[in-house]
Amino acid sequence: xxTKGSPRALAEPEVExxxxxxxxxxxxxxxxxxxxxxxxxARILFRQSKFAGNFYSGVGHEAxxxxxxxxxxxxxxxxxxxxDWTSNIIKGVPLKxxxxxxxxxxxxxxxxxxxxxHMGYPPLNIITPASSIAGQLNVGTGVALGLKKLGRDSxxxxxxxxxxTSIGGFHEALNFAGVHRLPILYVCKxxxxxxxxxxxxxxALKDLSDRAKAYGFPGLTVDGNDVLAVYEAASKAIxxxxxxxxxxxxxxxxxxxxxxxxIDPAKYRSKEEVEAWKKKDPIPRFEKYLIDRxxxxxxxxxxxxxxxxxxxxxxxxxxxxxPYPEPAEATDFVWS
Amino acid sequence: xxxxxAFIEAIxxxxxxxxxxxxxxxxxxxxIGLSGGVFKATSGLLEKxxxxxxxxxxxxxxxxxxxxxxxxxxxxxxxxxxxFTDFITVGMDQLVQQAAKIRYRSAGGFSCPITVRICCGGxxxxxxxxxxxxxxxxVHEPGLKVVMPSTAYDAKGLLLAAIRDPDPVLFFEHKKLYxxxxxxxxxxxxxxxxxxxxxxxEGTDLTVLTYGSMTHVTLEAAEVMSKRGVxxxxxxxxxxxPLDKATILASVKKTSKCMIIHEDKRTMxxxxxxxxxxxxxxxxxxxxxxxxVTGPDIxxxxxxxxxxxxxxxxxxxxxxxxxxxxxx
Numbered sequence: 001x002x003t004k005g006s007p008r009a010l011a012e013p014e015v016e017x018x019x020x021x022x023x024x025x026x027x028x029x030x031x032x033x034x035x036x037x038x039x040x041x042a043r044i045l046f047r048q049s050k051f052a053g054n055f056y057s058g059v060g061h062e063a064x065x066x067x068x069x070x071x072x073x074x075x076x077x078x079x080x081x082x083x084d085w086t087s088n089i090i091k092g093v094p095l096k097x098x099x100x101x102x103x104x105x106x107x108x109x110x111x112x113x114x115x116x117x118h119m120g121y122p123p124l125n126i127i128t129p130a131s132s133i134a135g136q137l138n139v140g141t142g143v144a145l146g147l148k149k150l151g152r153d154s155x156x157x158x159x160x161x162x163x164x165t166s167i168g169g170f171h172e173a174l175n176f177a178g179v180h181r182l183p184i185l186y187v188c189k190x191x192x193x194x195x196x197x198x199x200x201x202x203x204a205l206k207d208l209s210d211r212a213k214a215y216g217f218p219g220l221t222v223d224g225n226d227v228l229a230v231y232e233a234a235s236k237a238i239x240x241x242x243x244x245x246x247x248x249x250x251x252x253x254x255x256x257x258x259x260x261x262x263i264d265p266a267k268y269r270s271k272e273e274v275e276a277w278k279k280k281d282p283i284p285r286f287e288k289y290l291i292d293r294x295x296x297x298x299x300x301x302x303x304x305x306x307x308x309x310x311x312x313x314x315x316x317x318x319x320x321x322x323p324y325p326e327p328a329e330a331t332d333f334v335w336s
Numbered sequence: 337x338x339x340x341x342a343f344i345e346a347i348x349x350x351x352x353x354x355x356x357x358x359x360x361x362x363x364x365x366x367x368i369g370l371s372g373g374v375f376k377a378t379s380g381l382l383e384k385x386x387x388x389x390x391x392x393x394x395x396x397x398x399x400x401x402x403x404x405x406x407x408x409x410x411x412x413x414x415x416x417x418x419x420f421t422d423f424i425t426v427g428m429d430q431l432v433q434q435a436a437k438i439r440y441r442s443a444g445g446f447s448c449p450i451t452v453r454i455c456c457g458g459x460x461x462x463x464x465x466x467x468x469x470x471x472x473x474x475v476h477e478p479g480l481k482v483v484m485p486s487t488a489y490d491a492k493g494l495l496l497a498a499i500r501d502p503d504p505v506l507f508f509e510h511k512k513l514y515x516x517x518x519x520x521x522x523x524x525x526x527x528x529x530x531x532x533x534x535x536x537x538e539g540t541d542l543t544v545l546t547y548g549s550m551t552h553v554t555l556e557a558a559e560v561m562s563k564r565g566v567x568x569x570x571x572x573x574x575x576x577x578p579l580d581k582a583t584i585l586a587s588v589k590k591t592s593k594c595m596i597i598h599e600d601k602r603t604m605x606x607x608x609x610x611x612x613x614x615x616x617x618x619x620x621x622x623x624x625x626x627x628x629v630t631g632p633d634i635x636x637x638x639x640x641x642x643x644x645x646x647x648x649x650x651x652x653x654x655x656x657x658x659x660x661x662x663x664x
Contacts, residue, residue, distance in 0.1 A: 111443040122445025127409070130433045130441070138399060139434055142406015149362065149388065149412060169429065172399035179394065333444045334478045335578070336502035 013071035013235035017228060025295050028070060028227050032283050034308050035062045035086040038095065041312050042085070042102055046116075046262050050320070051103045054261045056083045056117045060225075061189055063282035064252040066090055067230025068187045069157055071238060077125040077147075079140025079158040081133070083189070083256070085117040087159060093121045095315035105322035111332075112325045125154075134164035134173070137186065141173040144182035144247075155241040156184040157234070163194025165208050174249065178215035181246030185237045188251045189224060195260040196268045212249035224252025225282040228289070255280070341521040344514035346488035347377050347453075350495040351415065353525065355385055358413060361499060364391035365400055365417030365453075374419055375455060375514055397427035404450040405434050405504075413499055414450050421456040421508070422465040422636075428473075435504040436479035450505070451498040456484075457510035457549055458599065458631075459648045463639035469548075469600040474506050475577045475609070481530055482577040484508040486551035488519040490574055493528030501530060510549040517552070533580040535587065539567035542593035542661055545584060545610050547573045550597045550649060557654035566662045576606060581613060588618045593661050595627040599649055602630040624664030629657045 014024055039059050046055045058065060061083065069078060069090040080087045088098055093109075101108040102116040109121050110128055120128030127143070129136050140158040147154050164170055165188060177184055188208055192199050205211070212219025218237075222229045230252055237248035255277035259266035266274075290296035341349065355361045362385075363378055369392035372379030382390040393400050397418060404414035418424050424431070431452070438446050458467035474480050481503050485491040491509070498505035536551060537558050546554045551572045558568040571587050573579065588594045594614045596607040611626040629649055631637070637647045 109443065109445065110441055113441050113443060118441075120442060120445070122442055128438065128442040128446065130437065132429050132433045135429060135433055138402030138430060139406045139409070139438075141399065142403040143409055144406070145403050146407030146410035146412050149407065150410060152410075168426075169398050169402070172394070172396040173402065175394060176396070176399045176403060333440045333442075335481070336439070336447060 013238055015232070015235045015239060017232050020228070022295055025290060028066060028231065029286055029290055029296060030304050031066045031070060031090055032062045032227060032286060033304055035066060035089055036283055037305070037308050037312060038089055038098065039086060041316065043258070043262060045102065045316065051116055053104075053116045054263060055102070056085070056261050057256065057258045058083045058086055060255045060257040060277065061191065062086070063227035063286070064187065064189050064224040064230050064254050065159070067227045068159070068185065068234040068250065068252070070231060071235055072157060073154070074124060075152070075154045077127065077140065077143050077154065077156040079127045079136035079143070079156060080120065080129050081136060081160050081164070082118055082129060082131060083161065084159045085119050088119050088121050088126055091121070091124050091126055093124060093126070095311055096318035097121070099315045099319035100322050103319040103322065104324070105319055106325040107318070107322040111329060134160055134167040134169045137164060138169050138173045141177050141182060141184060144177065144184040145180060147183055148180065153242045154183070155238055157187055158184060159187050159189065161194065162188060162190040162192065162199060162202060162208060163197070164188075165211060166194070166202050174211070174215045174247070177247040178217050181244065183241035183244070184247045185234060185241060186247060186249045187234070188249065190251050190253050191256045193256070193269065195264070207251060209249055209251040217247045217249070219249040219251065221251045221253065224254030225280050225285065227282055227286050338520040338522045340518050341488045342515050343488045343491050343517040344375060344377055346492040346521050347495060347509065348379060349521070350492040351378060351381060352384065354496055354499050355381065355389060357525070360411060361413045361415060362389040362391065363415045363417065364393050364403065366393060366395055366419050368392060368417050373417065375511060377453070377509070378417065397423055398430055401427035401430035401435065401452065404452070405430060405438070405448055408448050408450045409446055415499060416450065416452050418452060418454045420466050421454045421470050422468045424454060424470065431474070431480070432477050436477040439503070440479055447502050448504045449502050451495070451501070451507055452504070453507050453509060455511050456508050457512055458637040458644065459512050459549070461639070461641070461644065462511075462637070464636040467637035469508070471506070471508050471576055472600060472605045475606060479504070480577060481505040481575070482508070483530055483575050484510070484548045485574055486513065486517070486548055486572060488517060488521050490528050490534070492521055493526050494530065494574065496525065497527040497530050500527070505530065508548065512549050531575050531578060531580055533583040534572045534574055535569065535583070536572050537568065537570040539569035539591065541566045541568060541591060542595060542658065543569045543571060543587040543591045544595050544597060545571050545573055546597040547576060548599065550599050553649060553651055554597050554654055557651040557658060560651065560655050561658045561662070566658060568658060573610070579613070581617070584610070584613065585618050588614050589621045592621050592623040593664065594622065595629065595657055595661050597629045597649060597654055598631070600631055601633055602628065603633050605630060624661055627657050627661045629654055
């Protein structure tokens with residue numbers, strides 16, 4: 001069931017990797033590039049003091065984010081965390097609203113309330129996130145309960161990092177989802193660091209997907225820098241969830257290139273580690289895959305980058321020109 | 337047709353009737369289905385509505401609240417039960433960071449119509465962890481509505497209003513009232529609106545602001561004082577958030593004296609806020625200090641009977657405070 005008006009009007013996800021269409025492959029590529037360029041643009045804008053506060057870059061995570069969310073329908077839900085600003089882009093939120101959100105302008109979906117990058121979009125069922133780690137994961141589980149009770153076949157994708165798996169709420173949510181076989185994907189972006197705390201001080205496990213065993217549903221670990229691997233795992237989990245078979249925990253091993261936020265130089269990580277992961281950049285890797293298969297050529301590649309850059313410039317201009325909210329709006333939307 | 341119902345029977349009736357009326361309503365919580373609730377507030381619901389709408393949950397207050405918030409985002413009307421308010425701390429992140437703020441942080445894009453039924457209160461030998469109130473924590477969180485009825489009539493009417501309200505409502509039920517308080521309750525559908533306070537006793541000499549089970553303690557004390565020639569006006573602040581400042585201030589301006597009675601601990605409690613409002617907005621009308629009679633500042637209500645008695649506000653303590661204030 002493709003939903004009318006869906007940003008990409010996708011049908012069911014393509015689940016057979018060997019038969020992925022050219023359209024899908026190019027669509028994934030285009031989205032990877034779009035997320036990367038938007039994220040890098042946001043970092044530049046922050047450095048130019050075009051917006052205040054902070055920014056939580058997801059550069060390095062694009063294959064995980066795109067692979068997991070690309071095949072969602074408009075009626076599906078995303079429960080994002082602080083590093084999932086680009087999940088809005090993937091689900092089809094117009095870029096101008098994404099940049100207006102960073103700029104805290106009156107034209108942003110939350111009219112300037114949340115910190116930059118804490119972004120949701122109610123019309124497309126993206127839950128505006130709180131900063132509490134694993135908070136949305138719990139609310140997303142509740143959404144999945146509601147969808148099941150209403151007899152709908154929509155699903156929820158919940159994004160969180162390795163840090164979130166240490167919190168009690170993670171256990172409460174996944175346990176509950178297991179009991180009720182809820183239509184939800186728990187997508188863990190394991191980037192090896194919870195802000196500055198290394199994985200070895202967070203868990204004795206090697207693979208965080210092992211946790212799923214405790215909740216009675218499948219857990220799998222995939223290469224989070226391989227967009228097709230993530231897409232394949234997520235597509236199968238979405239089909240599973242839609243058909244009432246319950247949740248899946250997908251651990252995507254990946255890496256954040258920059259600090260926890262733009263004001264974190266991340267000196268706790270070695271240069272060697274960062275450089276090694278940058279060599280595993282998901283985008284050139286997928287480009288090579290597409291070029292080898294003659295799906296992508298230099299001309300198309302340049303055309304895609306140019307189109308996206310133009311779109312970004314237009315969106316930034318919109319954000320820049322938008323007014324700030326009126327001071328007295330601070331008291332709006334407390335109660336109904 | 338009205339008949340006399342116990343406080344808890346009024347709650348049970350409201351749940352039955354609302355679940356019949358609106359199929360978006362469902363209840364969830366610990367021991368609420370097969371057992372019908374530790375106090376039996378949800379008795380008969382599982383048999384009538386089935387497991388899909390009466391959900392015995394794992395012992396995990398965080399996900400009880402989160403499951404309610406999430407399912408309210410897709411249009412359902414969940415009514416979770418927190419068995420004892422003492423354990424609500426496990427669900428605090430969800431109540432304070434999610435339920436209270438999701439409308440605000442989405443600029444009205446999402447609303448969260450949940451009604452959290454919370455069993456609270458002491459004076460029943462519950463000990464440290466089955467006697468707390470803690471309503472003040474939530475009154476400090478704009479975005480949440482907080483109500484606490486004292487009569488069976490209000491219990492049913494306020495609960496129906498809460499479930500139909502588009503905002504998250506915390507519905508505090510004092511466990512001592514469950515079977516000791518009975519009142520006339522209409523059989524049919526009615527609501528008691530969230531917001532307005534109730535004047536339970538008219539008087540001219542001093543105003544008492546109170547709520548929950550202390551309403552009954554205060555009324556008892558007021559009768560004692562009446563025989564001594566002091567007529568107290570008792571204002572039951574049955575909605576604690578948002579406060580009905582108009583009714584509170586009108587009464588204080590009429591009597592020129594104000595006291596506040598609550599069961600819970602004193603410092604930064606609900607009495608502190610009420611006293612601040614009265615002194616800021618009715619200062620010129622006051623003939624004496626704003627007086628509080630509250631539980632003492634100890635961590636919780638201790639178990640041993642003499643210790644619990646020391647904690648609890650009773651009519652004697654209220655009468656003594658009324659004598660003190662009336663003398664101004």
